[in-house]
Amino acid sequence: MALIAVLWMVAALGLAAHSLIGSLRGEIRHIGDERAQLAAGAVADGAILLALQDLQVNRLTSVNQIRPYRLRYQDSDVDIEVIPLNGWxxxxxxxxxxxxxxxxxxxxxxxxxxxxxxxxxxxxxxxxxxxxxxxxxxxxxxxxxxxxxxxxxxxxxxxxxxxxxxxxxxxxxxxxxxxxxxxxxxxxxxxxxxxxxxxxxxxxxxxxxxxxxxxVDSAGSSRVCVCAKVALPDGRVLHRGWRVVLGASTVSGLPWRILGREQRLVAASSVL
CATH class of the missing domain: 1.10.40.60 (EpsJ-like)
Structure with a gap:
């Protein structure tokens, strides 16, 4: 009976250890995913700023159609679209x-x-x-x-x-x-x-x-969404967008005013 009890205890400890290892692996994967998303978000923000700077260099304070960009930032390829909000x-x-x-x-x-x-x-x-x-x-x-x-x-x-x-x-x-x-x-x-x-x-x-x-009206708009796509290692794509007003003077001195930001994860085949 003592031997059986010991075997049951060993089995129980083995199951507990297996469960703990599985839980730790899950936490490690979760932390890895979070880290990848944070890094992708930083890359997206950097590319968005580059696109906004390009608009400023070209003195564009109103956009009437989708302007695509393909930018290289921090060793990552980033697809950018500047979309006038009057497209919605x-x-x-x-x-x-x-x-x-x-x-x-x-x-x-x-x-x-x-x-x-x-x-x-x-x-x-x-x-x-x-x-x-x-x-x-x-x-x-x-x-x-x-x-x-x-x-x-x-x-x-x-x-x-x-x-x-x-x-x-x-x-x-x-x-x-x-x-x-x-x-x-x-x-x-x-x-x-x-x-x-x-x-x-x-x-x-x-x-x-x-x-x-x-x-319909094809007029331009100073309010745009600068939308970025960054591929993640797991095959998903991080979509991050800044909604801004171009040419708006702000306390910071930047030639745009941020209305809001949004972010979502989608499958690689999804559209922005």
Missing amino acids: IDINNAPESLLQALFQHGGGAPAAQAQQLAQAAKVFREQRGPQGRAQGFEAPEDLLRVPGLDFDLYVKIERLVTAELSSGGRVNPLAAPEPVLQVLAGGNTALAGRIAASRSMAAATTDLTGLSPEH
Whole structure:
């Protein structure tokens, strides 16, 4: 019996040691992942600053189309895109018809529901606060406060919208991500793909026929997202973006003002 008890104790200690080793290995992998992400974030920030400096050297305080860069920083290749924020749908100023298209063709809501949501969003943003000003949307997340708009729908449209513009509510198709082009094209994915392909080939002119004229405007914007992609050792890609106002004087003396930063990890095949 004593021998059996000893064997059970040895087995238990072996299992505990195996579990501890497995836990330590997991912690080491986690720390390694965190370190890789921190390093990639630093590389992305450095490349973003280089892109901003290039814009300053070229005296660009307004951008009307996506400007791609391929930069080498800290022995890493970094893909950069400078994207005017008016390439996204301005939820504070978009007309009700564009909001309906957003919910229907961007979020997959039935036409009747999309119309109701567009009306509800318009009512919400026009509500007056204590000082008599329209409350508007301070961030895309505020869409979740619109009656009837659930989280599943929000996830589908969150990367198609912005709340950081003071525009007339129209979208610049030369700067719009392809999912936004699909909204502007009334769900016509072939048309959206053709326009996106034409832009990527740096065509002298891009045929925008088929997009709703009342929803598009190719004017430039001083508010841009400088978006960087850095590959990680595990095959994922770190996407980091700075949303800035070009040509804005600041206390720091820099020729741009940072509105916000964001970061996410995606599979290598995903789009920005």
